[in-house]
Amino acid sequence: MEATSLERxxxxxxxxxxxxxxxxxxxxxxxxxYAGVIEEHRAVRTDCGAFDVSHMGEIHVDGPAAHAFLxxxxxxxxxxxxxxxxxxxxxxxxxxxxxxxxIVYRLAHGQYLLVVNASxxxxxxxxxxxREARGTEIRDTSDEYGLVAVQGPRSIERLGLPDxxxxxxxxxRLDGIEVMVSRTGYTGEAGVELCxxxxxxxxxxxxxxxRGATPCGLGARDTLRLEVCYPLHGNDITLDTDAISAGLxxxxxxxxxxxxxxxxxxxxxxxxxxxxxxxxMEEKGIPRQGxxxxxxxxxxxxxxxxxxxxxxxxxxxxxxxxxxxxxxxIDVRGKSRRARVVSKPIYRxxx
Amino acid sequence: MSAAESxxxxxxYHPEHDWARVDGDEATLGxxxxxxxxxxxxxxxxxxxxxxxxxxxxxxxxxxxxxxxSDVISPLSGEVLEVNQxxxxxPEIVNEDPYSEGWLxxxxxxxxxxxxxxxxxxxxxxxxxEQ
Numbered sequence: 445m446e447a448t449s450l451e452r453x454x455x456x457x458x459x460x461x462x463x464x465x466x467x468x469x470x471x472x473x474x475x476x477x478y479a480g481v482i483e484e485h486r487a488v489r490t491d492c493g494a495f496d497v498s499h500m501g502e503i504h505v506d507g508p509a510a511h512a513f514l515x516x517x518x519x520x521x522x523x524x525x526x527x528x529x530x531x532x533x534x535x536x537x538x539x540x541x542x543x544x545x546x547i548v549y550r551l552a553h554g555q556y557l558l559v560v561n562a563s564x565x566x567x568x569x570x571x572x573x574x575r576e577a578r579g580t581e582i583r584d585t586s587d588e589y590g591l592v593a594v595q596g597p598r599s600i601e602r603l604g605l606p607d608x609x610x611x612x613x614x615x616x617r618l619d620g621i622e623v624m625v626s627r628t629g630y631t632g633e634a635g636v637e638l639c640x641x642x643x644x645x646x647x648x649x650x651x652x653x654x655r656g657a658t659p660c661g662l663g664a665r666d667t668l669r670l671e672v673c674y675p676l677h678g679n680d681i682t683l684d685t686d687a688i689s690a691g692l693x694x695x696x697x698x699x700x701x702x703x704x705x706x707x708x709x710x711x712x713x714x715x716x717x718x719x720x721x722x723x724x725m726e727e728k729g730i731p732r733q734g735x736x737x738x739x740x741x742x743x744x745x746x747x748x749x750x751x752x753x754x755x756x757x758x759x760x761x762x763x764x765x766x767x768x769x770x771x772x773x774i775d776v777r778g779k780s781r782r783a784r785v786v787s788k789p790i791y792r793x794x795x
Numbered sequence: 796m797s798a799a800e801s802x803x804x805x806x807x808y809h810p811e812h813d814w815a816r817v818d819g820d821e822a823t824l825g826x827x828x829x830x831x832x833x834x835x836x837x838x839x840x841x842x843x844x845x846x847x848x849x850x851x852x853x854x855x856x857x858x859x860x861x862x863x864x865s866d867v868i869s870p871l872s873g874e875v876l877e878v879n880q881x882x883x884x885x886p887e888i889v890n891e892d893p894y895s896e897g898w899l900x901x902x903x904x905x906x907x908x909x910x911x912x913x914x915x916x917x918x919x920x921x922x923x924x925e926q
Contacts, residue, residue, distance in 0.1 A: 465835075480836050481861040663835075663862050728883075730839050730859055748838040748861045755839075777857070777864075779841075 453498035454590045454645035462659055470562035472499040475661040485667050485750040487658035488631050492596035494657035495665055497637065498645060501565030501586045503558040503572065509579030510554050517572065518548060519687060519708075521697035525550045530611045530628055532695050534687055535560075535568060540707035541683040542690070544568050545675065547628055549613055559591075559637075561677050590645025594652055595635035595660075595668075602655045605636065619651040630665060632672030632789060667747050670756060671791035673722045679733055680720055680744040680758055689716040689760065691788075719766035720744065722790045723783040725755035729776040731783065737761060738773035738780070751791045761785070797890050800828050806894065807910060808919035809852075809870035814894065817910060822871055825898045826858060826889065829923050835860040837886035842878040842900065849875060849902060851909050856899065858889065871909050873902035 450473040459466060464475035475496065477484065487493045505514055515522045520533035527550055535543040544564040549557040560568045569584045576582055594603060603618060605625065613626040624639040640648045653659060666676070675681045681690050688696070688711040698709050718741065725731065731746030737759050746757030757774075765772065770785040806814040812830035816823045831837065839859040849855035854866035855875075879898050881888055889897035904910075914922060 476862065477835060482836050482838075667861060728839060729841070730864070732864070748859075750861070753838075 454642050455496045455649050477661040477663045478659045481663035482750045484660040484664035488596045492599040492602050492657045493660035494652045495593040495660050497593050498590045499562040501560040502589050504583045505556045507580040509577050513577045513580045519696040536704040538704050540686040540704040542681045545677050590640050593637045595629045595631040595633045599635040621648045631668040672789040688712050690720045718760045718762050720760050721766050721785045722758050723785050726782040729781040730755040731757035731774050736775040756790050802916045804916045807913035811868035813870045815870045820904050822904050823898045823901050828893050831890050831893050837889050840882045840886045843875050845875050847875050873904045877901040
């Protein structure tokens, strides 16, 4: 991809100044690392790290019919959401496949914000627009916002924020900058995602770093999420995988009516044929996406775990193998390497 | 901690960013500062077997960081006499000290004329500058 065709977030100049290694990701030029993936990863597990996630998509769905429309589009039960709350949910297709996984924020009665994966921003918008009901207004506002994730056990303290339950959000100020503070993240640690006006993003980033957060790139974001088994759309969940097999049944309110629910009910009833499981390498070698797992399956995500100091990954395996302690053989570039299925998450604090 | 950029004058270099330190009919091989910097912190080194044969311009192992894997290209042909177990056990040593503690393998050179095709430090520095 030509560098000139890539978009930049409002923090691009900051990343370059900090010496980040920039890579193309989902159409953006993004920092993959600053000081190093392992160091950044450890900062988030032990203290506090900051991520530019401004590339993610923001889609507003408003109007008197917004609730009914989204309840029909999204897998989780929107009725459970009050103002100031957020919910992990899936946008599903007729076959029960996953168009995207996202977080829906209820801003007010009839006002919802969807934060979607950067690589799916257009497909989610198109999907919703094609099905738009009378009484809803759908707007892609991604370019209007900067988004900074601040994650880690000391993040709340460093930002001087009050304690709040996970999956809640509120408007506030951080060092004078107006932000929407959401108790959400993609690392398995306490933390927030701070959404601000595009033009305030650089000031917000500076404020967060001044409070002691370590700048972290997409490399650490991936190792952190995989250690706690958060799926990545495009890898672990796709249009061709269903929520039940992916272990995301908890995010599907099968008693409600939404796109593809019949398929998901049938899979739940009959039991899936295969299941997405986490595994840890027993031998040297790092599993990578696409590597075959003996038995006809393949690795959907794989990396080196900085906390366990060994290879970890996820992949779909037959139900008979989807039991913790089952041994798997992974073909690491022609060499068979032993791995073991573990229970979620791969990494736990107590270890 | 990564080492500072350097390309010692006493080494011979392969364009695929590997080095050779020749001593009689034996050579010690490794990857250059440029190669380790491009990869980032190494977390795995897949070494060839002692006794196996490596061939000039062909892969003779893999070095892997959190994000990427890369073949190590052999600058010379020969038989593997020794593998640096420290690089296997603590691959970050290759980042910290790519030319000394972070060497990868020692070989018996089978064709000393192959050395003529390798670059000296000055030529390699020019090669890196073009990357």
